[in-house]
Amino acid sequence: MSEWQPRTGEFRSGALTLRYVEWGPVDAPPVILLHGLRSYAMTWEPTARFFSEDLRLIALDQRGRGDSDWDPACNYYTQAYVDDLEAMVAHLDIDTFVLMGHSLGGTNALAYAARHPEKIRALVIEDIGPGSSIATEGAKRIVHEIESTPTRFDDWDAARQFWRSKRPTISEQALNSRLDYTLKQNDDGSVVWKYDAEGIGRARIELARRPELGVELWPIVEGISCPTLVVRGEHSDFLPRSTAQEMSRRNPRIAWCEVANAGHYVHDDNAVGFLLALDDFFRKLKAAQAV
Numbered sequence: 001m002s003e004w005q006p007r008t009g010e011f012r013s014g015a016l017t018l019r020y021v022e023w024g025p026v027d028a029p030p031v032i033l034l035h036g037l038r039s040y041a042m043t044w045e046p047t048a049r050f051f052s053e054d055l056r057l058i059a060l061d062q063r064g065r066g067d068s069d070w071d072p073a074c075n076y077y078t079q080a081y082v083d084d085l086e087a088m089v090a091h092l093d094i095d096t097f098v099l100m101g102h103s104l105g106g107t108n109a110l111a112y113a114a115r116h117p118e119k120i121r122a123l124v125i126e127d128i129g130p131g132s133s134i135a136t137e138g139a140k141r142i143v144h145e146i147e148s149t150p151t152r153f154d155d156w157d158a159a160r161q162f163w164r165s166k167r168p169t170i171s172e173q174a175l176n177s178r179l180d181y182t183l184k185q186n187d188d189g190s191v192v193w194k195y196d197a198e199g200i201g202r203a204r205i206e207l208a209r210r211p212e213l214g215v216e217l218w219p220i221v222e223g224i225s226c227p228t229l230v231v232r233g234e235h236s237d238f239l240p241r242s243t244a245q246e247m248s249r250r251n252p253r254i255a256w257c258e259v260a261n262a263g264h265y266v267h268d269d270n271a272v273g274f275l276l277a278l279d280d281f282f283r284k285l286k287a288a289q290a291v
Contacts (some may be wrong), residue, residue, distance in 0.1 A: 022134070024055050031057045032059075076204075099122075129247055133214060213274070231274065
């Protein structure tokens, strides 16, 4: 099988069966990829294909998304996601790795790194920082989107129009991917969500009402002990530029960059800019660790 072709696997985390996708040589340095709130493992396919010659890239369908089980208890909070990641790392018997996460996945990556600093060679955090999930216009936007999201669409055209209205800057390739992996068609021709939209949405709204259910990120940011890149979209409403700057000021191990022509969904909005930022970081990481 070509290293460009994805391989799938699954493992148990508590009572749930979770699925992951991987690309690249199995003996190459591993990179684990964590998607955002309403996303899925295959959102990382363009990223994984770009780096699959030299790296082993492993993308998790986090609980309730993609082909992973939904949680009957609707436990869609950081502690549960970190437990799932621990189970996958144990299942794959990975010693150390680079960990990358977007939005919710970035929070989960930071929380895991705080618990297991010995495991993390480097971190990449895409468009999230302390306060992002509570005190930004992007946080308000996401809650509004969740509250106003239909449970079904009459057809695929209606579903496409919905996602395009919510992601006006998304590339056509990324939009097609989102349609493929977040929705499915019923026998009557209607289109419904493939992921646990109700349970995940309810947990996200509860977090907005009760911030204490979340994770305080400033102490984690200040305690990071590995090289870290924070990637911000130029037009992000979720990670203020001032927050990215403050993260870097408080911890000299953190570098940050801004990708032009991108909002909160950086890797969907400007894949080329995102990949160039990652490639530069990985090259510097490789050079530093070769010394």
